[in-house]
Amino acid sequence: MRGVSIIGVGITPFGVRAESLVALGAIACKDALEDAGLAPGRIEAFFLGNFAGHAFTGQNHVAPMVAHAAGLGAVPCTRLEGACASGGLALRQGVLAVASGQVDFALIAGVEKMTSAETDETASILAAAGDVAVEASVGSTFPALFGLIARRHMHEHGTTREEIAHVAVKNHAHGRLNPNAHMQKDVTLPQVLDARPVAEPLGLFDCSLISDGAAAVVLCPSETASAHHEKPVEVLASAQASDSPALSDKRDITSFYATQKAGEEAFSRAGLSREDVDLAEIHDCFTMAEIIALEDLGFFAKGEGGRGALEGMTKLGGAMPVNTSGGLKSKGHPVGATGVAQIHELTLQLRGEAGARQVPGAGVGLAHNLGGSGATCAVHILGATA
Amino acid sequence: METFVCAGCGRIYLENSQRCGHCGGDLEERPASGRGIVYSFSSVHMGARGMPTPYLLALVELEEGGRILARLADNDEGEPSIGDKVVFSGLSDTGPVFRLF
Numbered sequence: 326m327r328g329v330s331i332i333g334v335g336i337t338p339f340g341v342r343a344e345s346l347v348a349l350g351a352i353a354c355k356d357a358l359e360d361a362g363l364a365p366g367r368i369e370a371f372f373l374g375n376f377a378g379h380a381f382t383g384q385n386h387v388a389p390m391v392a393h394a395a396g397l398g399a400v401p402c403t404r405l406e407g408a409c410a411s412g413g414l415a416l417r418q419g420v421l422a423v424a425s426g427q428v429d430f431a432l433i434a435g436v437e438k439m440t441s442a443e444t445d446e447t448a449s450i451l452a453a454a455g456d457v458a459v460e461a462s463v464g465s466t467f468p469a470l471f472g473l474i475a476r477r478h479m480h481e482h483g484t485t486r487e488e489i490a491h492v493a494v495k496n497h498a499h500g501r502l503n504p505n506a507h508m509q510k511d512v513t514l515p516q517v518l519d520a521r522p523v524a525e526p527l528g529l530f531d532c533s534l535i536s537d538g539a540a541a542v543v544l545c546p547s548e549t550a551s552a553h554h555e556k557p558v559e560v561l562a563s564a565q566a567s568d569s570p571a572l573s574d575k576r577d578i579t580s581f582y583a584t585q586k587a588g589e590e591a592f593s594r595a596g597l598s599r600e601d602v603d604l605a606e607i608h609d610c611f612t613m614a615e616i617i618a619l620e621d622l623g624f625f626a627k628g629e630g631g632r633g634a635l636e637g638m639t640k641l642g643g644a645m646p647v648n649t650s651g652g653l654k655s656k657g658h659p660v661g662a663t664g665v666a667q668i669h670e671l672t673l674q675l676r677g678e679a680g681a682r683q684v685p686g687a688g689v690g691l692a693h694n695l696g697g698s699g700a701t702c703a704v705h706i707l708g709a710t711a
Numbered sequence: 712m713e714t715f716v717c718a719g720c721g722r723i724y725l726e727n728s729q730r731c732g733h734c735g736g737d738l739e740e741r742p743a744s745g746r747g748i749v750y751s752f753s754s755v756h757m758g759a760r761g762m763p764t765p766y767l768l769a770l771v772e773l774e775e776g777g778r779i780l781a782r783l784a785d786n787d788e789g790e791p792s793i794g795d796k797v798v799f800s801g802l803s804d805t806g807p808v809f810r811l812f
Contacts, residue, residue: 449760458732459722463780463806464755464762472753473770480751480793524768525754572770573778574722574733578751 326424328547330557331707333361334669339538339657340507341440346375346382349539350391350436353662357432357541358395361553365396368543369428372418373404374411374435375661380450382438391434408454409610411435412664413565413694413703416542420563420705423544435665436539447535451660454697456571468532468611470572470698472524475613478579479526481628484616486526488631490517492612493530493654495634499641500651502682507536507657517612531612536657540666551710556676561597561689562706564590570700581699584621591691591704592623599623602645602706603687604674606667608695609652618693619647622704641682649674649682664694664703675709712745712799716777723777725807745799747773747809749791752783762805771797771809781807 335356337349344352350373358365373388384390388402405414412435419431439447448468452461455470478484494514500506512530520528550557566586572578592598599622607622609615616630624645625633633639639647650656650670653663671690673679679687687709694703715724719736727738752769767783769791783791784800788811791797797809 444757445760448757452759456733459806460780461759463768463782464759464766465768465780466755466757466759468757469753469755469768472755473751473768476753476793477751477770522754522756524756527753571733571780573780574720578770 327426329420329423329544329560330547330550331542331560331668331672332545332550332554332557333357333363333543334672335360335541336505336666336669337539338505339536339659342537346378346384346387346436346438347390347394349438349537350387350434351394353436353539353541354391354395354432354434357543361543363430363543363553366398367430368397368400368432370419370422370431371397371400371402372415372431372433373402374415374664375404376406376408376411376437377450377660381442387436391436397432407701408696409608409660410664410694410696410701410703411661412666413692413705416665416668416705417563417565417703419544420560423546429545431544432541433544433665434539434541435662437659437661438537439535439659440537459571459573466524468524468527471611471613472527473572474578475526478613478617481579483628484631486518487514488635489531489612489616490514491634492609492615493517495640496609496648496652496654499649499682500655503651503656506651506655507534508655527611527613533610533653533658536659538657538659538662538666540662540669542665542668557710558672558675559708559710560705561708562591562595564594565703566590567701568699570697572698580617580621580627581695581702583699583702584618584693584695587702587704588622591706595706597689597706601689602691603689604646604649604684605691605693606650606670607647607652607693609648609654610658610695612654614695615647615652618695622693641684646684649679649684667692667694668705671707675707712743714741714743715739716741721777723773723779725802741775744774747771747797749793749795749797750778751793752791754790769797769809779807781809784808784810786811
């Protein structure tokens with residue numbers, strides 16, 4: 326297997342967008358190709374992350390449609406669905422295609438158009454990322470599953486409501502600095518604590534945003550990457566793991582086994598330790614999810630993850646900033662786009678192009694993309710060119 | 712309370728559908744006391760389509776082992792706590808219902 330590098334990234338602003346599902350995908354693809362200085366005809370394989378095109382917009386078979394709109398011609402187009410990890414899975418398939426020598430140039434995109442549906446309809450569509458037979462049928466939604474998880478985490482590990490709320494405060498402070506973020510404004514601790522309850526103990530500001538948006542990435546072999554971009558970013562590891570979707574089937578609902586497995590494999594493949602990571606994009610679909618992921622990835626001991634945001638370690642300027650993009654919480658969470666958008670943010674950071682939210686001297690970044698209540702997890706580690 | 716437990720994956724069912732909907736394994740009848748404890752719970756204020764809110768969801772750990780996601784019936788004592796004792800009170804349109812006791 327050969328090394329793989331990122332030579333182009335693209336993104337649409339996240340939020341309520343007028344463009345169609347397909348147009349959003351095509352815009353991000355064109356943006357990434359332009360960044361890589363490549364004509365669309367150079368792409369040999371296209372992988373698209375999309376969770377629920379049909380349920381949200383009536384459109385399925387989205388990969389060839391986006392490819393056609395982006396001018397890719399007859400390339401093989403594959404759509405990946407792994408709930409909220411769809412984008413991470415698409416990236417991984419692109420990495421494997423280039424690493425194996427099958428193709429030299431792969432384009433990866435993620436897209437979702439969610440805001441045309443009503444909120445309760447959206448909740449039902451998203452609930453299908455869980456085990457419908459034993460969860461959605463009982464009236465469970467994703468906020469409800471993470472409400473159950475948060476309550477148990479507080480009970481077992483002493484995590485406080487304030488620690489959980491600080492994740493929202495931090496990620497909104499970061500998102501305020503991201504011109505592509507859905508909500509570019511601060512929230513205060515009292516605002517988070519006093520917000521309308523969604524699924525207790527979680528309130529409105531503990532939940533990620535329902536957004537439209539797309540992101541894209543161009544990959545090529547590392548050995549030729551510098552011919553295409555002056556600051557290629559290397560994919561140091563790509564890992565993926567799975568677990569049972571249903572909470573009732575999990576031995577422990579305060580950790581996600583798929584994250585632990587994918588994280589261990591990623592660090593092992595990259596030959597790096599936790600201390601080597603300068604920044605991370607973590608799947609904060611809910612505030613509680615960021616805390617659990619930081620523990621599962623080994624950045625904090627079990628039960629200590631809440632200290633990250635509370636004590637400022639995961640804030641910009643802290644030891645390891647987390648979600649400098651604003652995360653799903655503030656940048657927004659167009660489900661299929663999220664895993665690719667995390668890579669967009671890390672690439673900007675590792676090139677030194679992240680503007681007001683730049684982490685000085687960022688050399689290694691980690692992306693953690695979670696599907697459902699932990700059934701699918703993709704972890705990627707990226708490195709700047711020395 | 713009657714339960715049907717999958718010999719393959721251990722998933723618990725309250726109705727005998729012969730085969731496990733999860734893994735296809737055979738279901739074995741297992742009498743259960745209907746008693747358990749609240750493993751975790753959430754009061755849901757923004758629910759799924761067509762479901763009146765708020766409602767209480769609980770992950771119930773059965774006395775005989777295994778957990779199931781269920782509704783908690785309304786009660787006069789206010790919010791439950793983790794570890795509270797519950798008992799099975801029947802099947803509704805939205806699956807199993809337990810009540811505090």
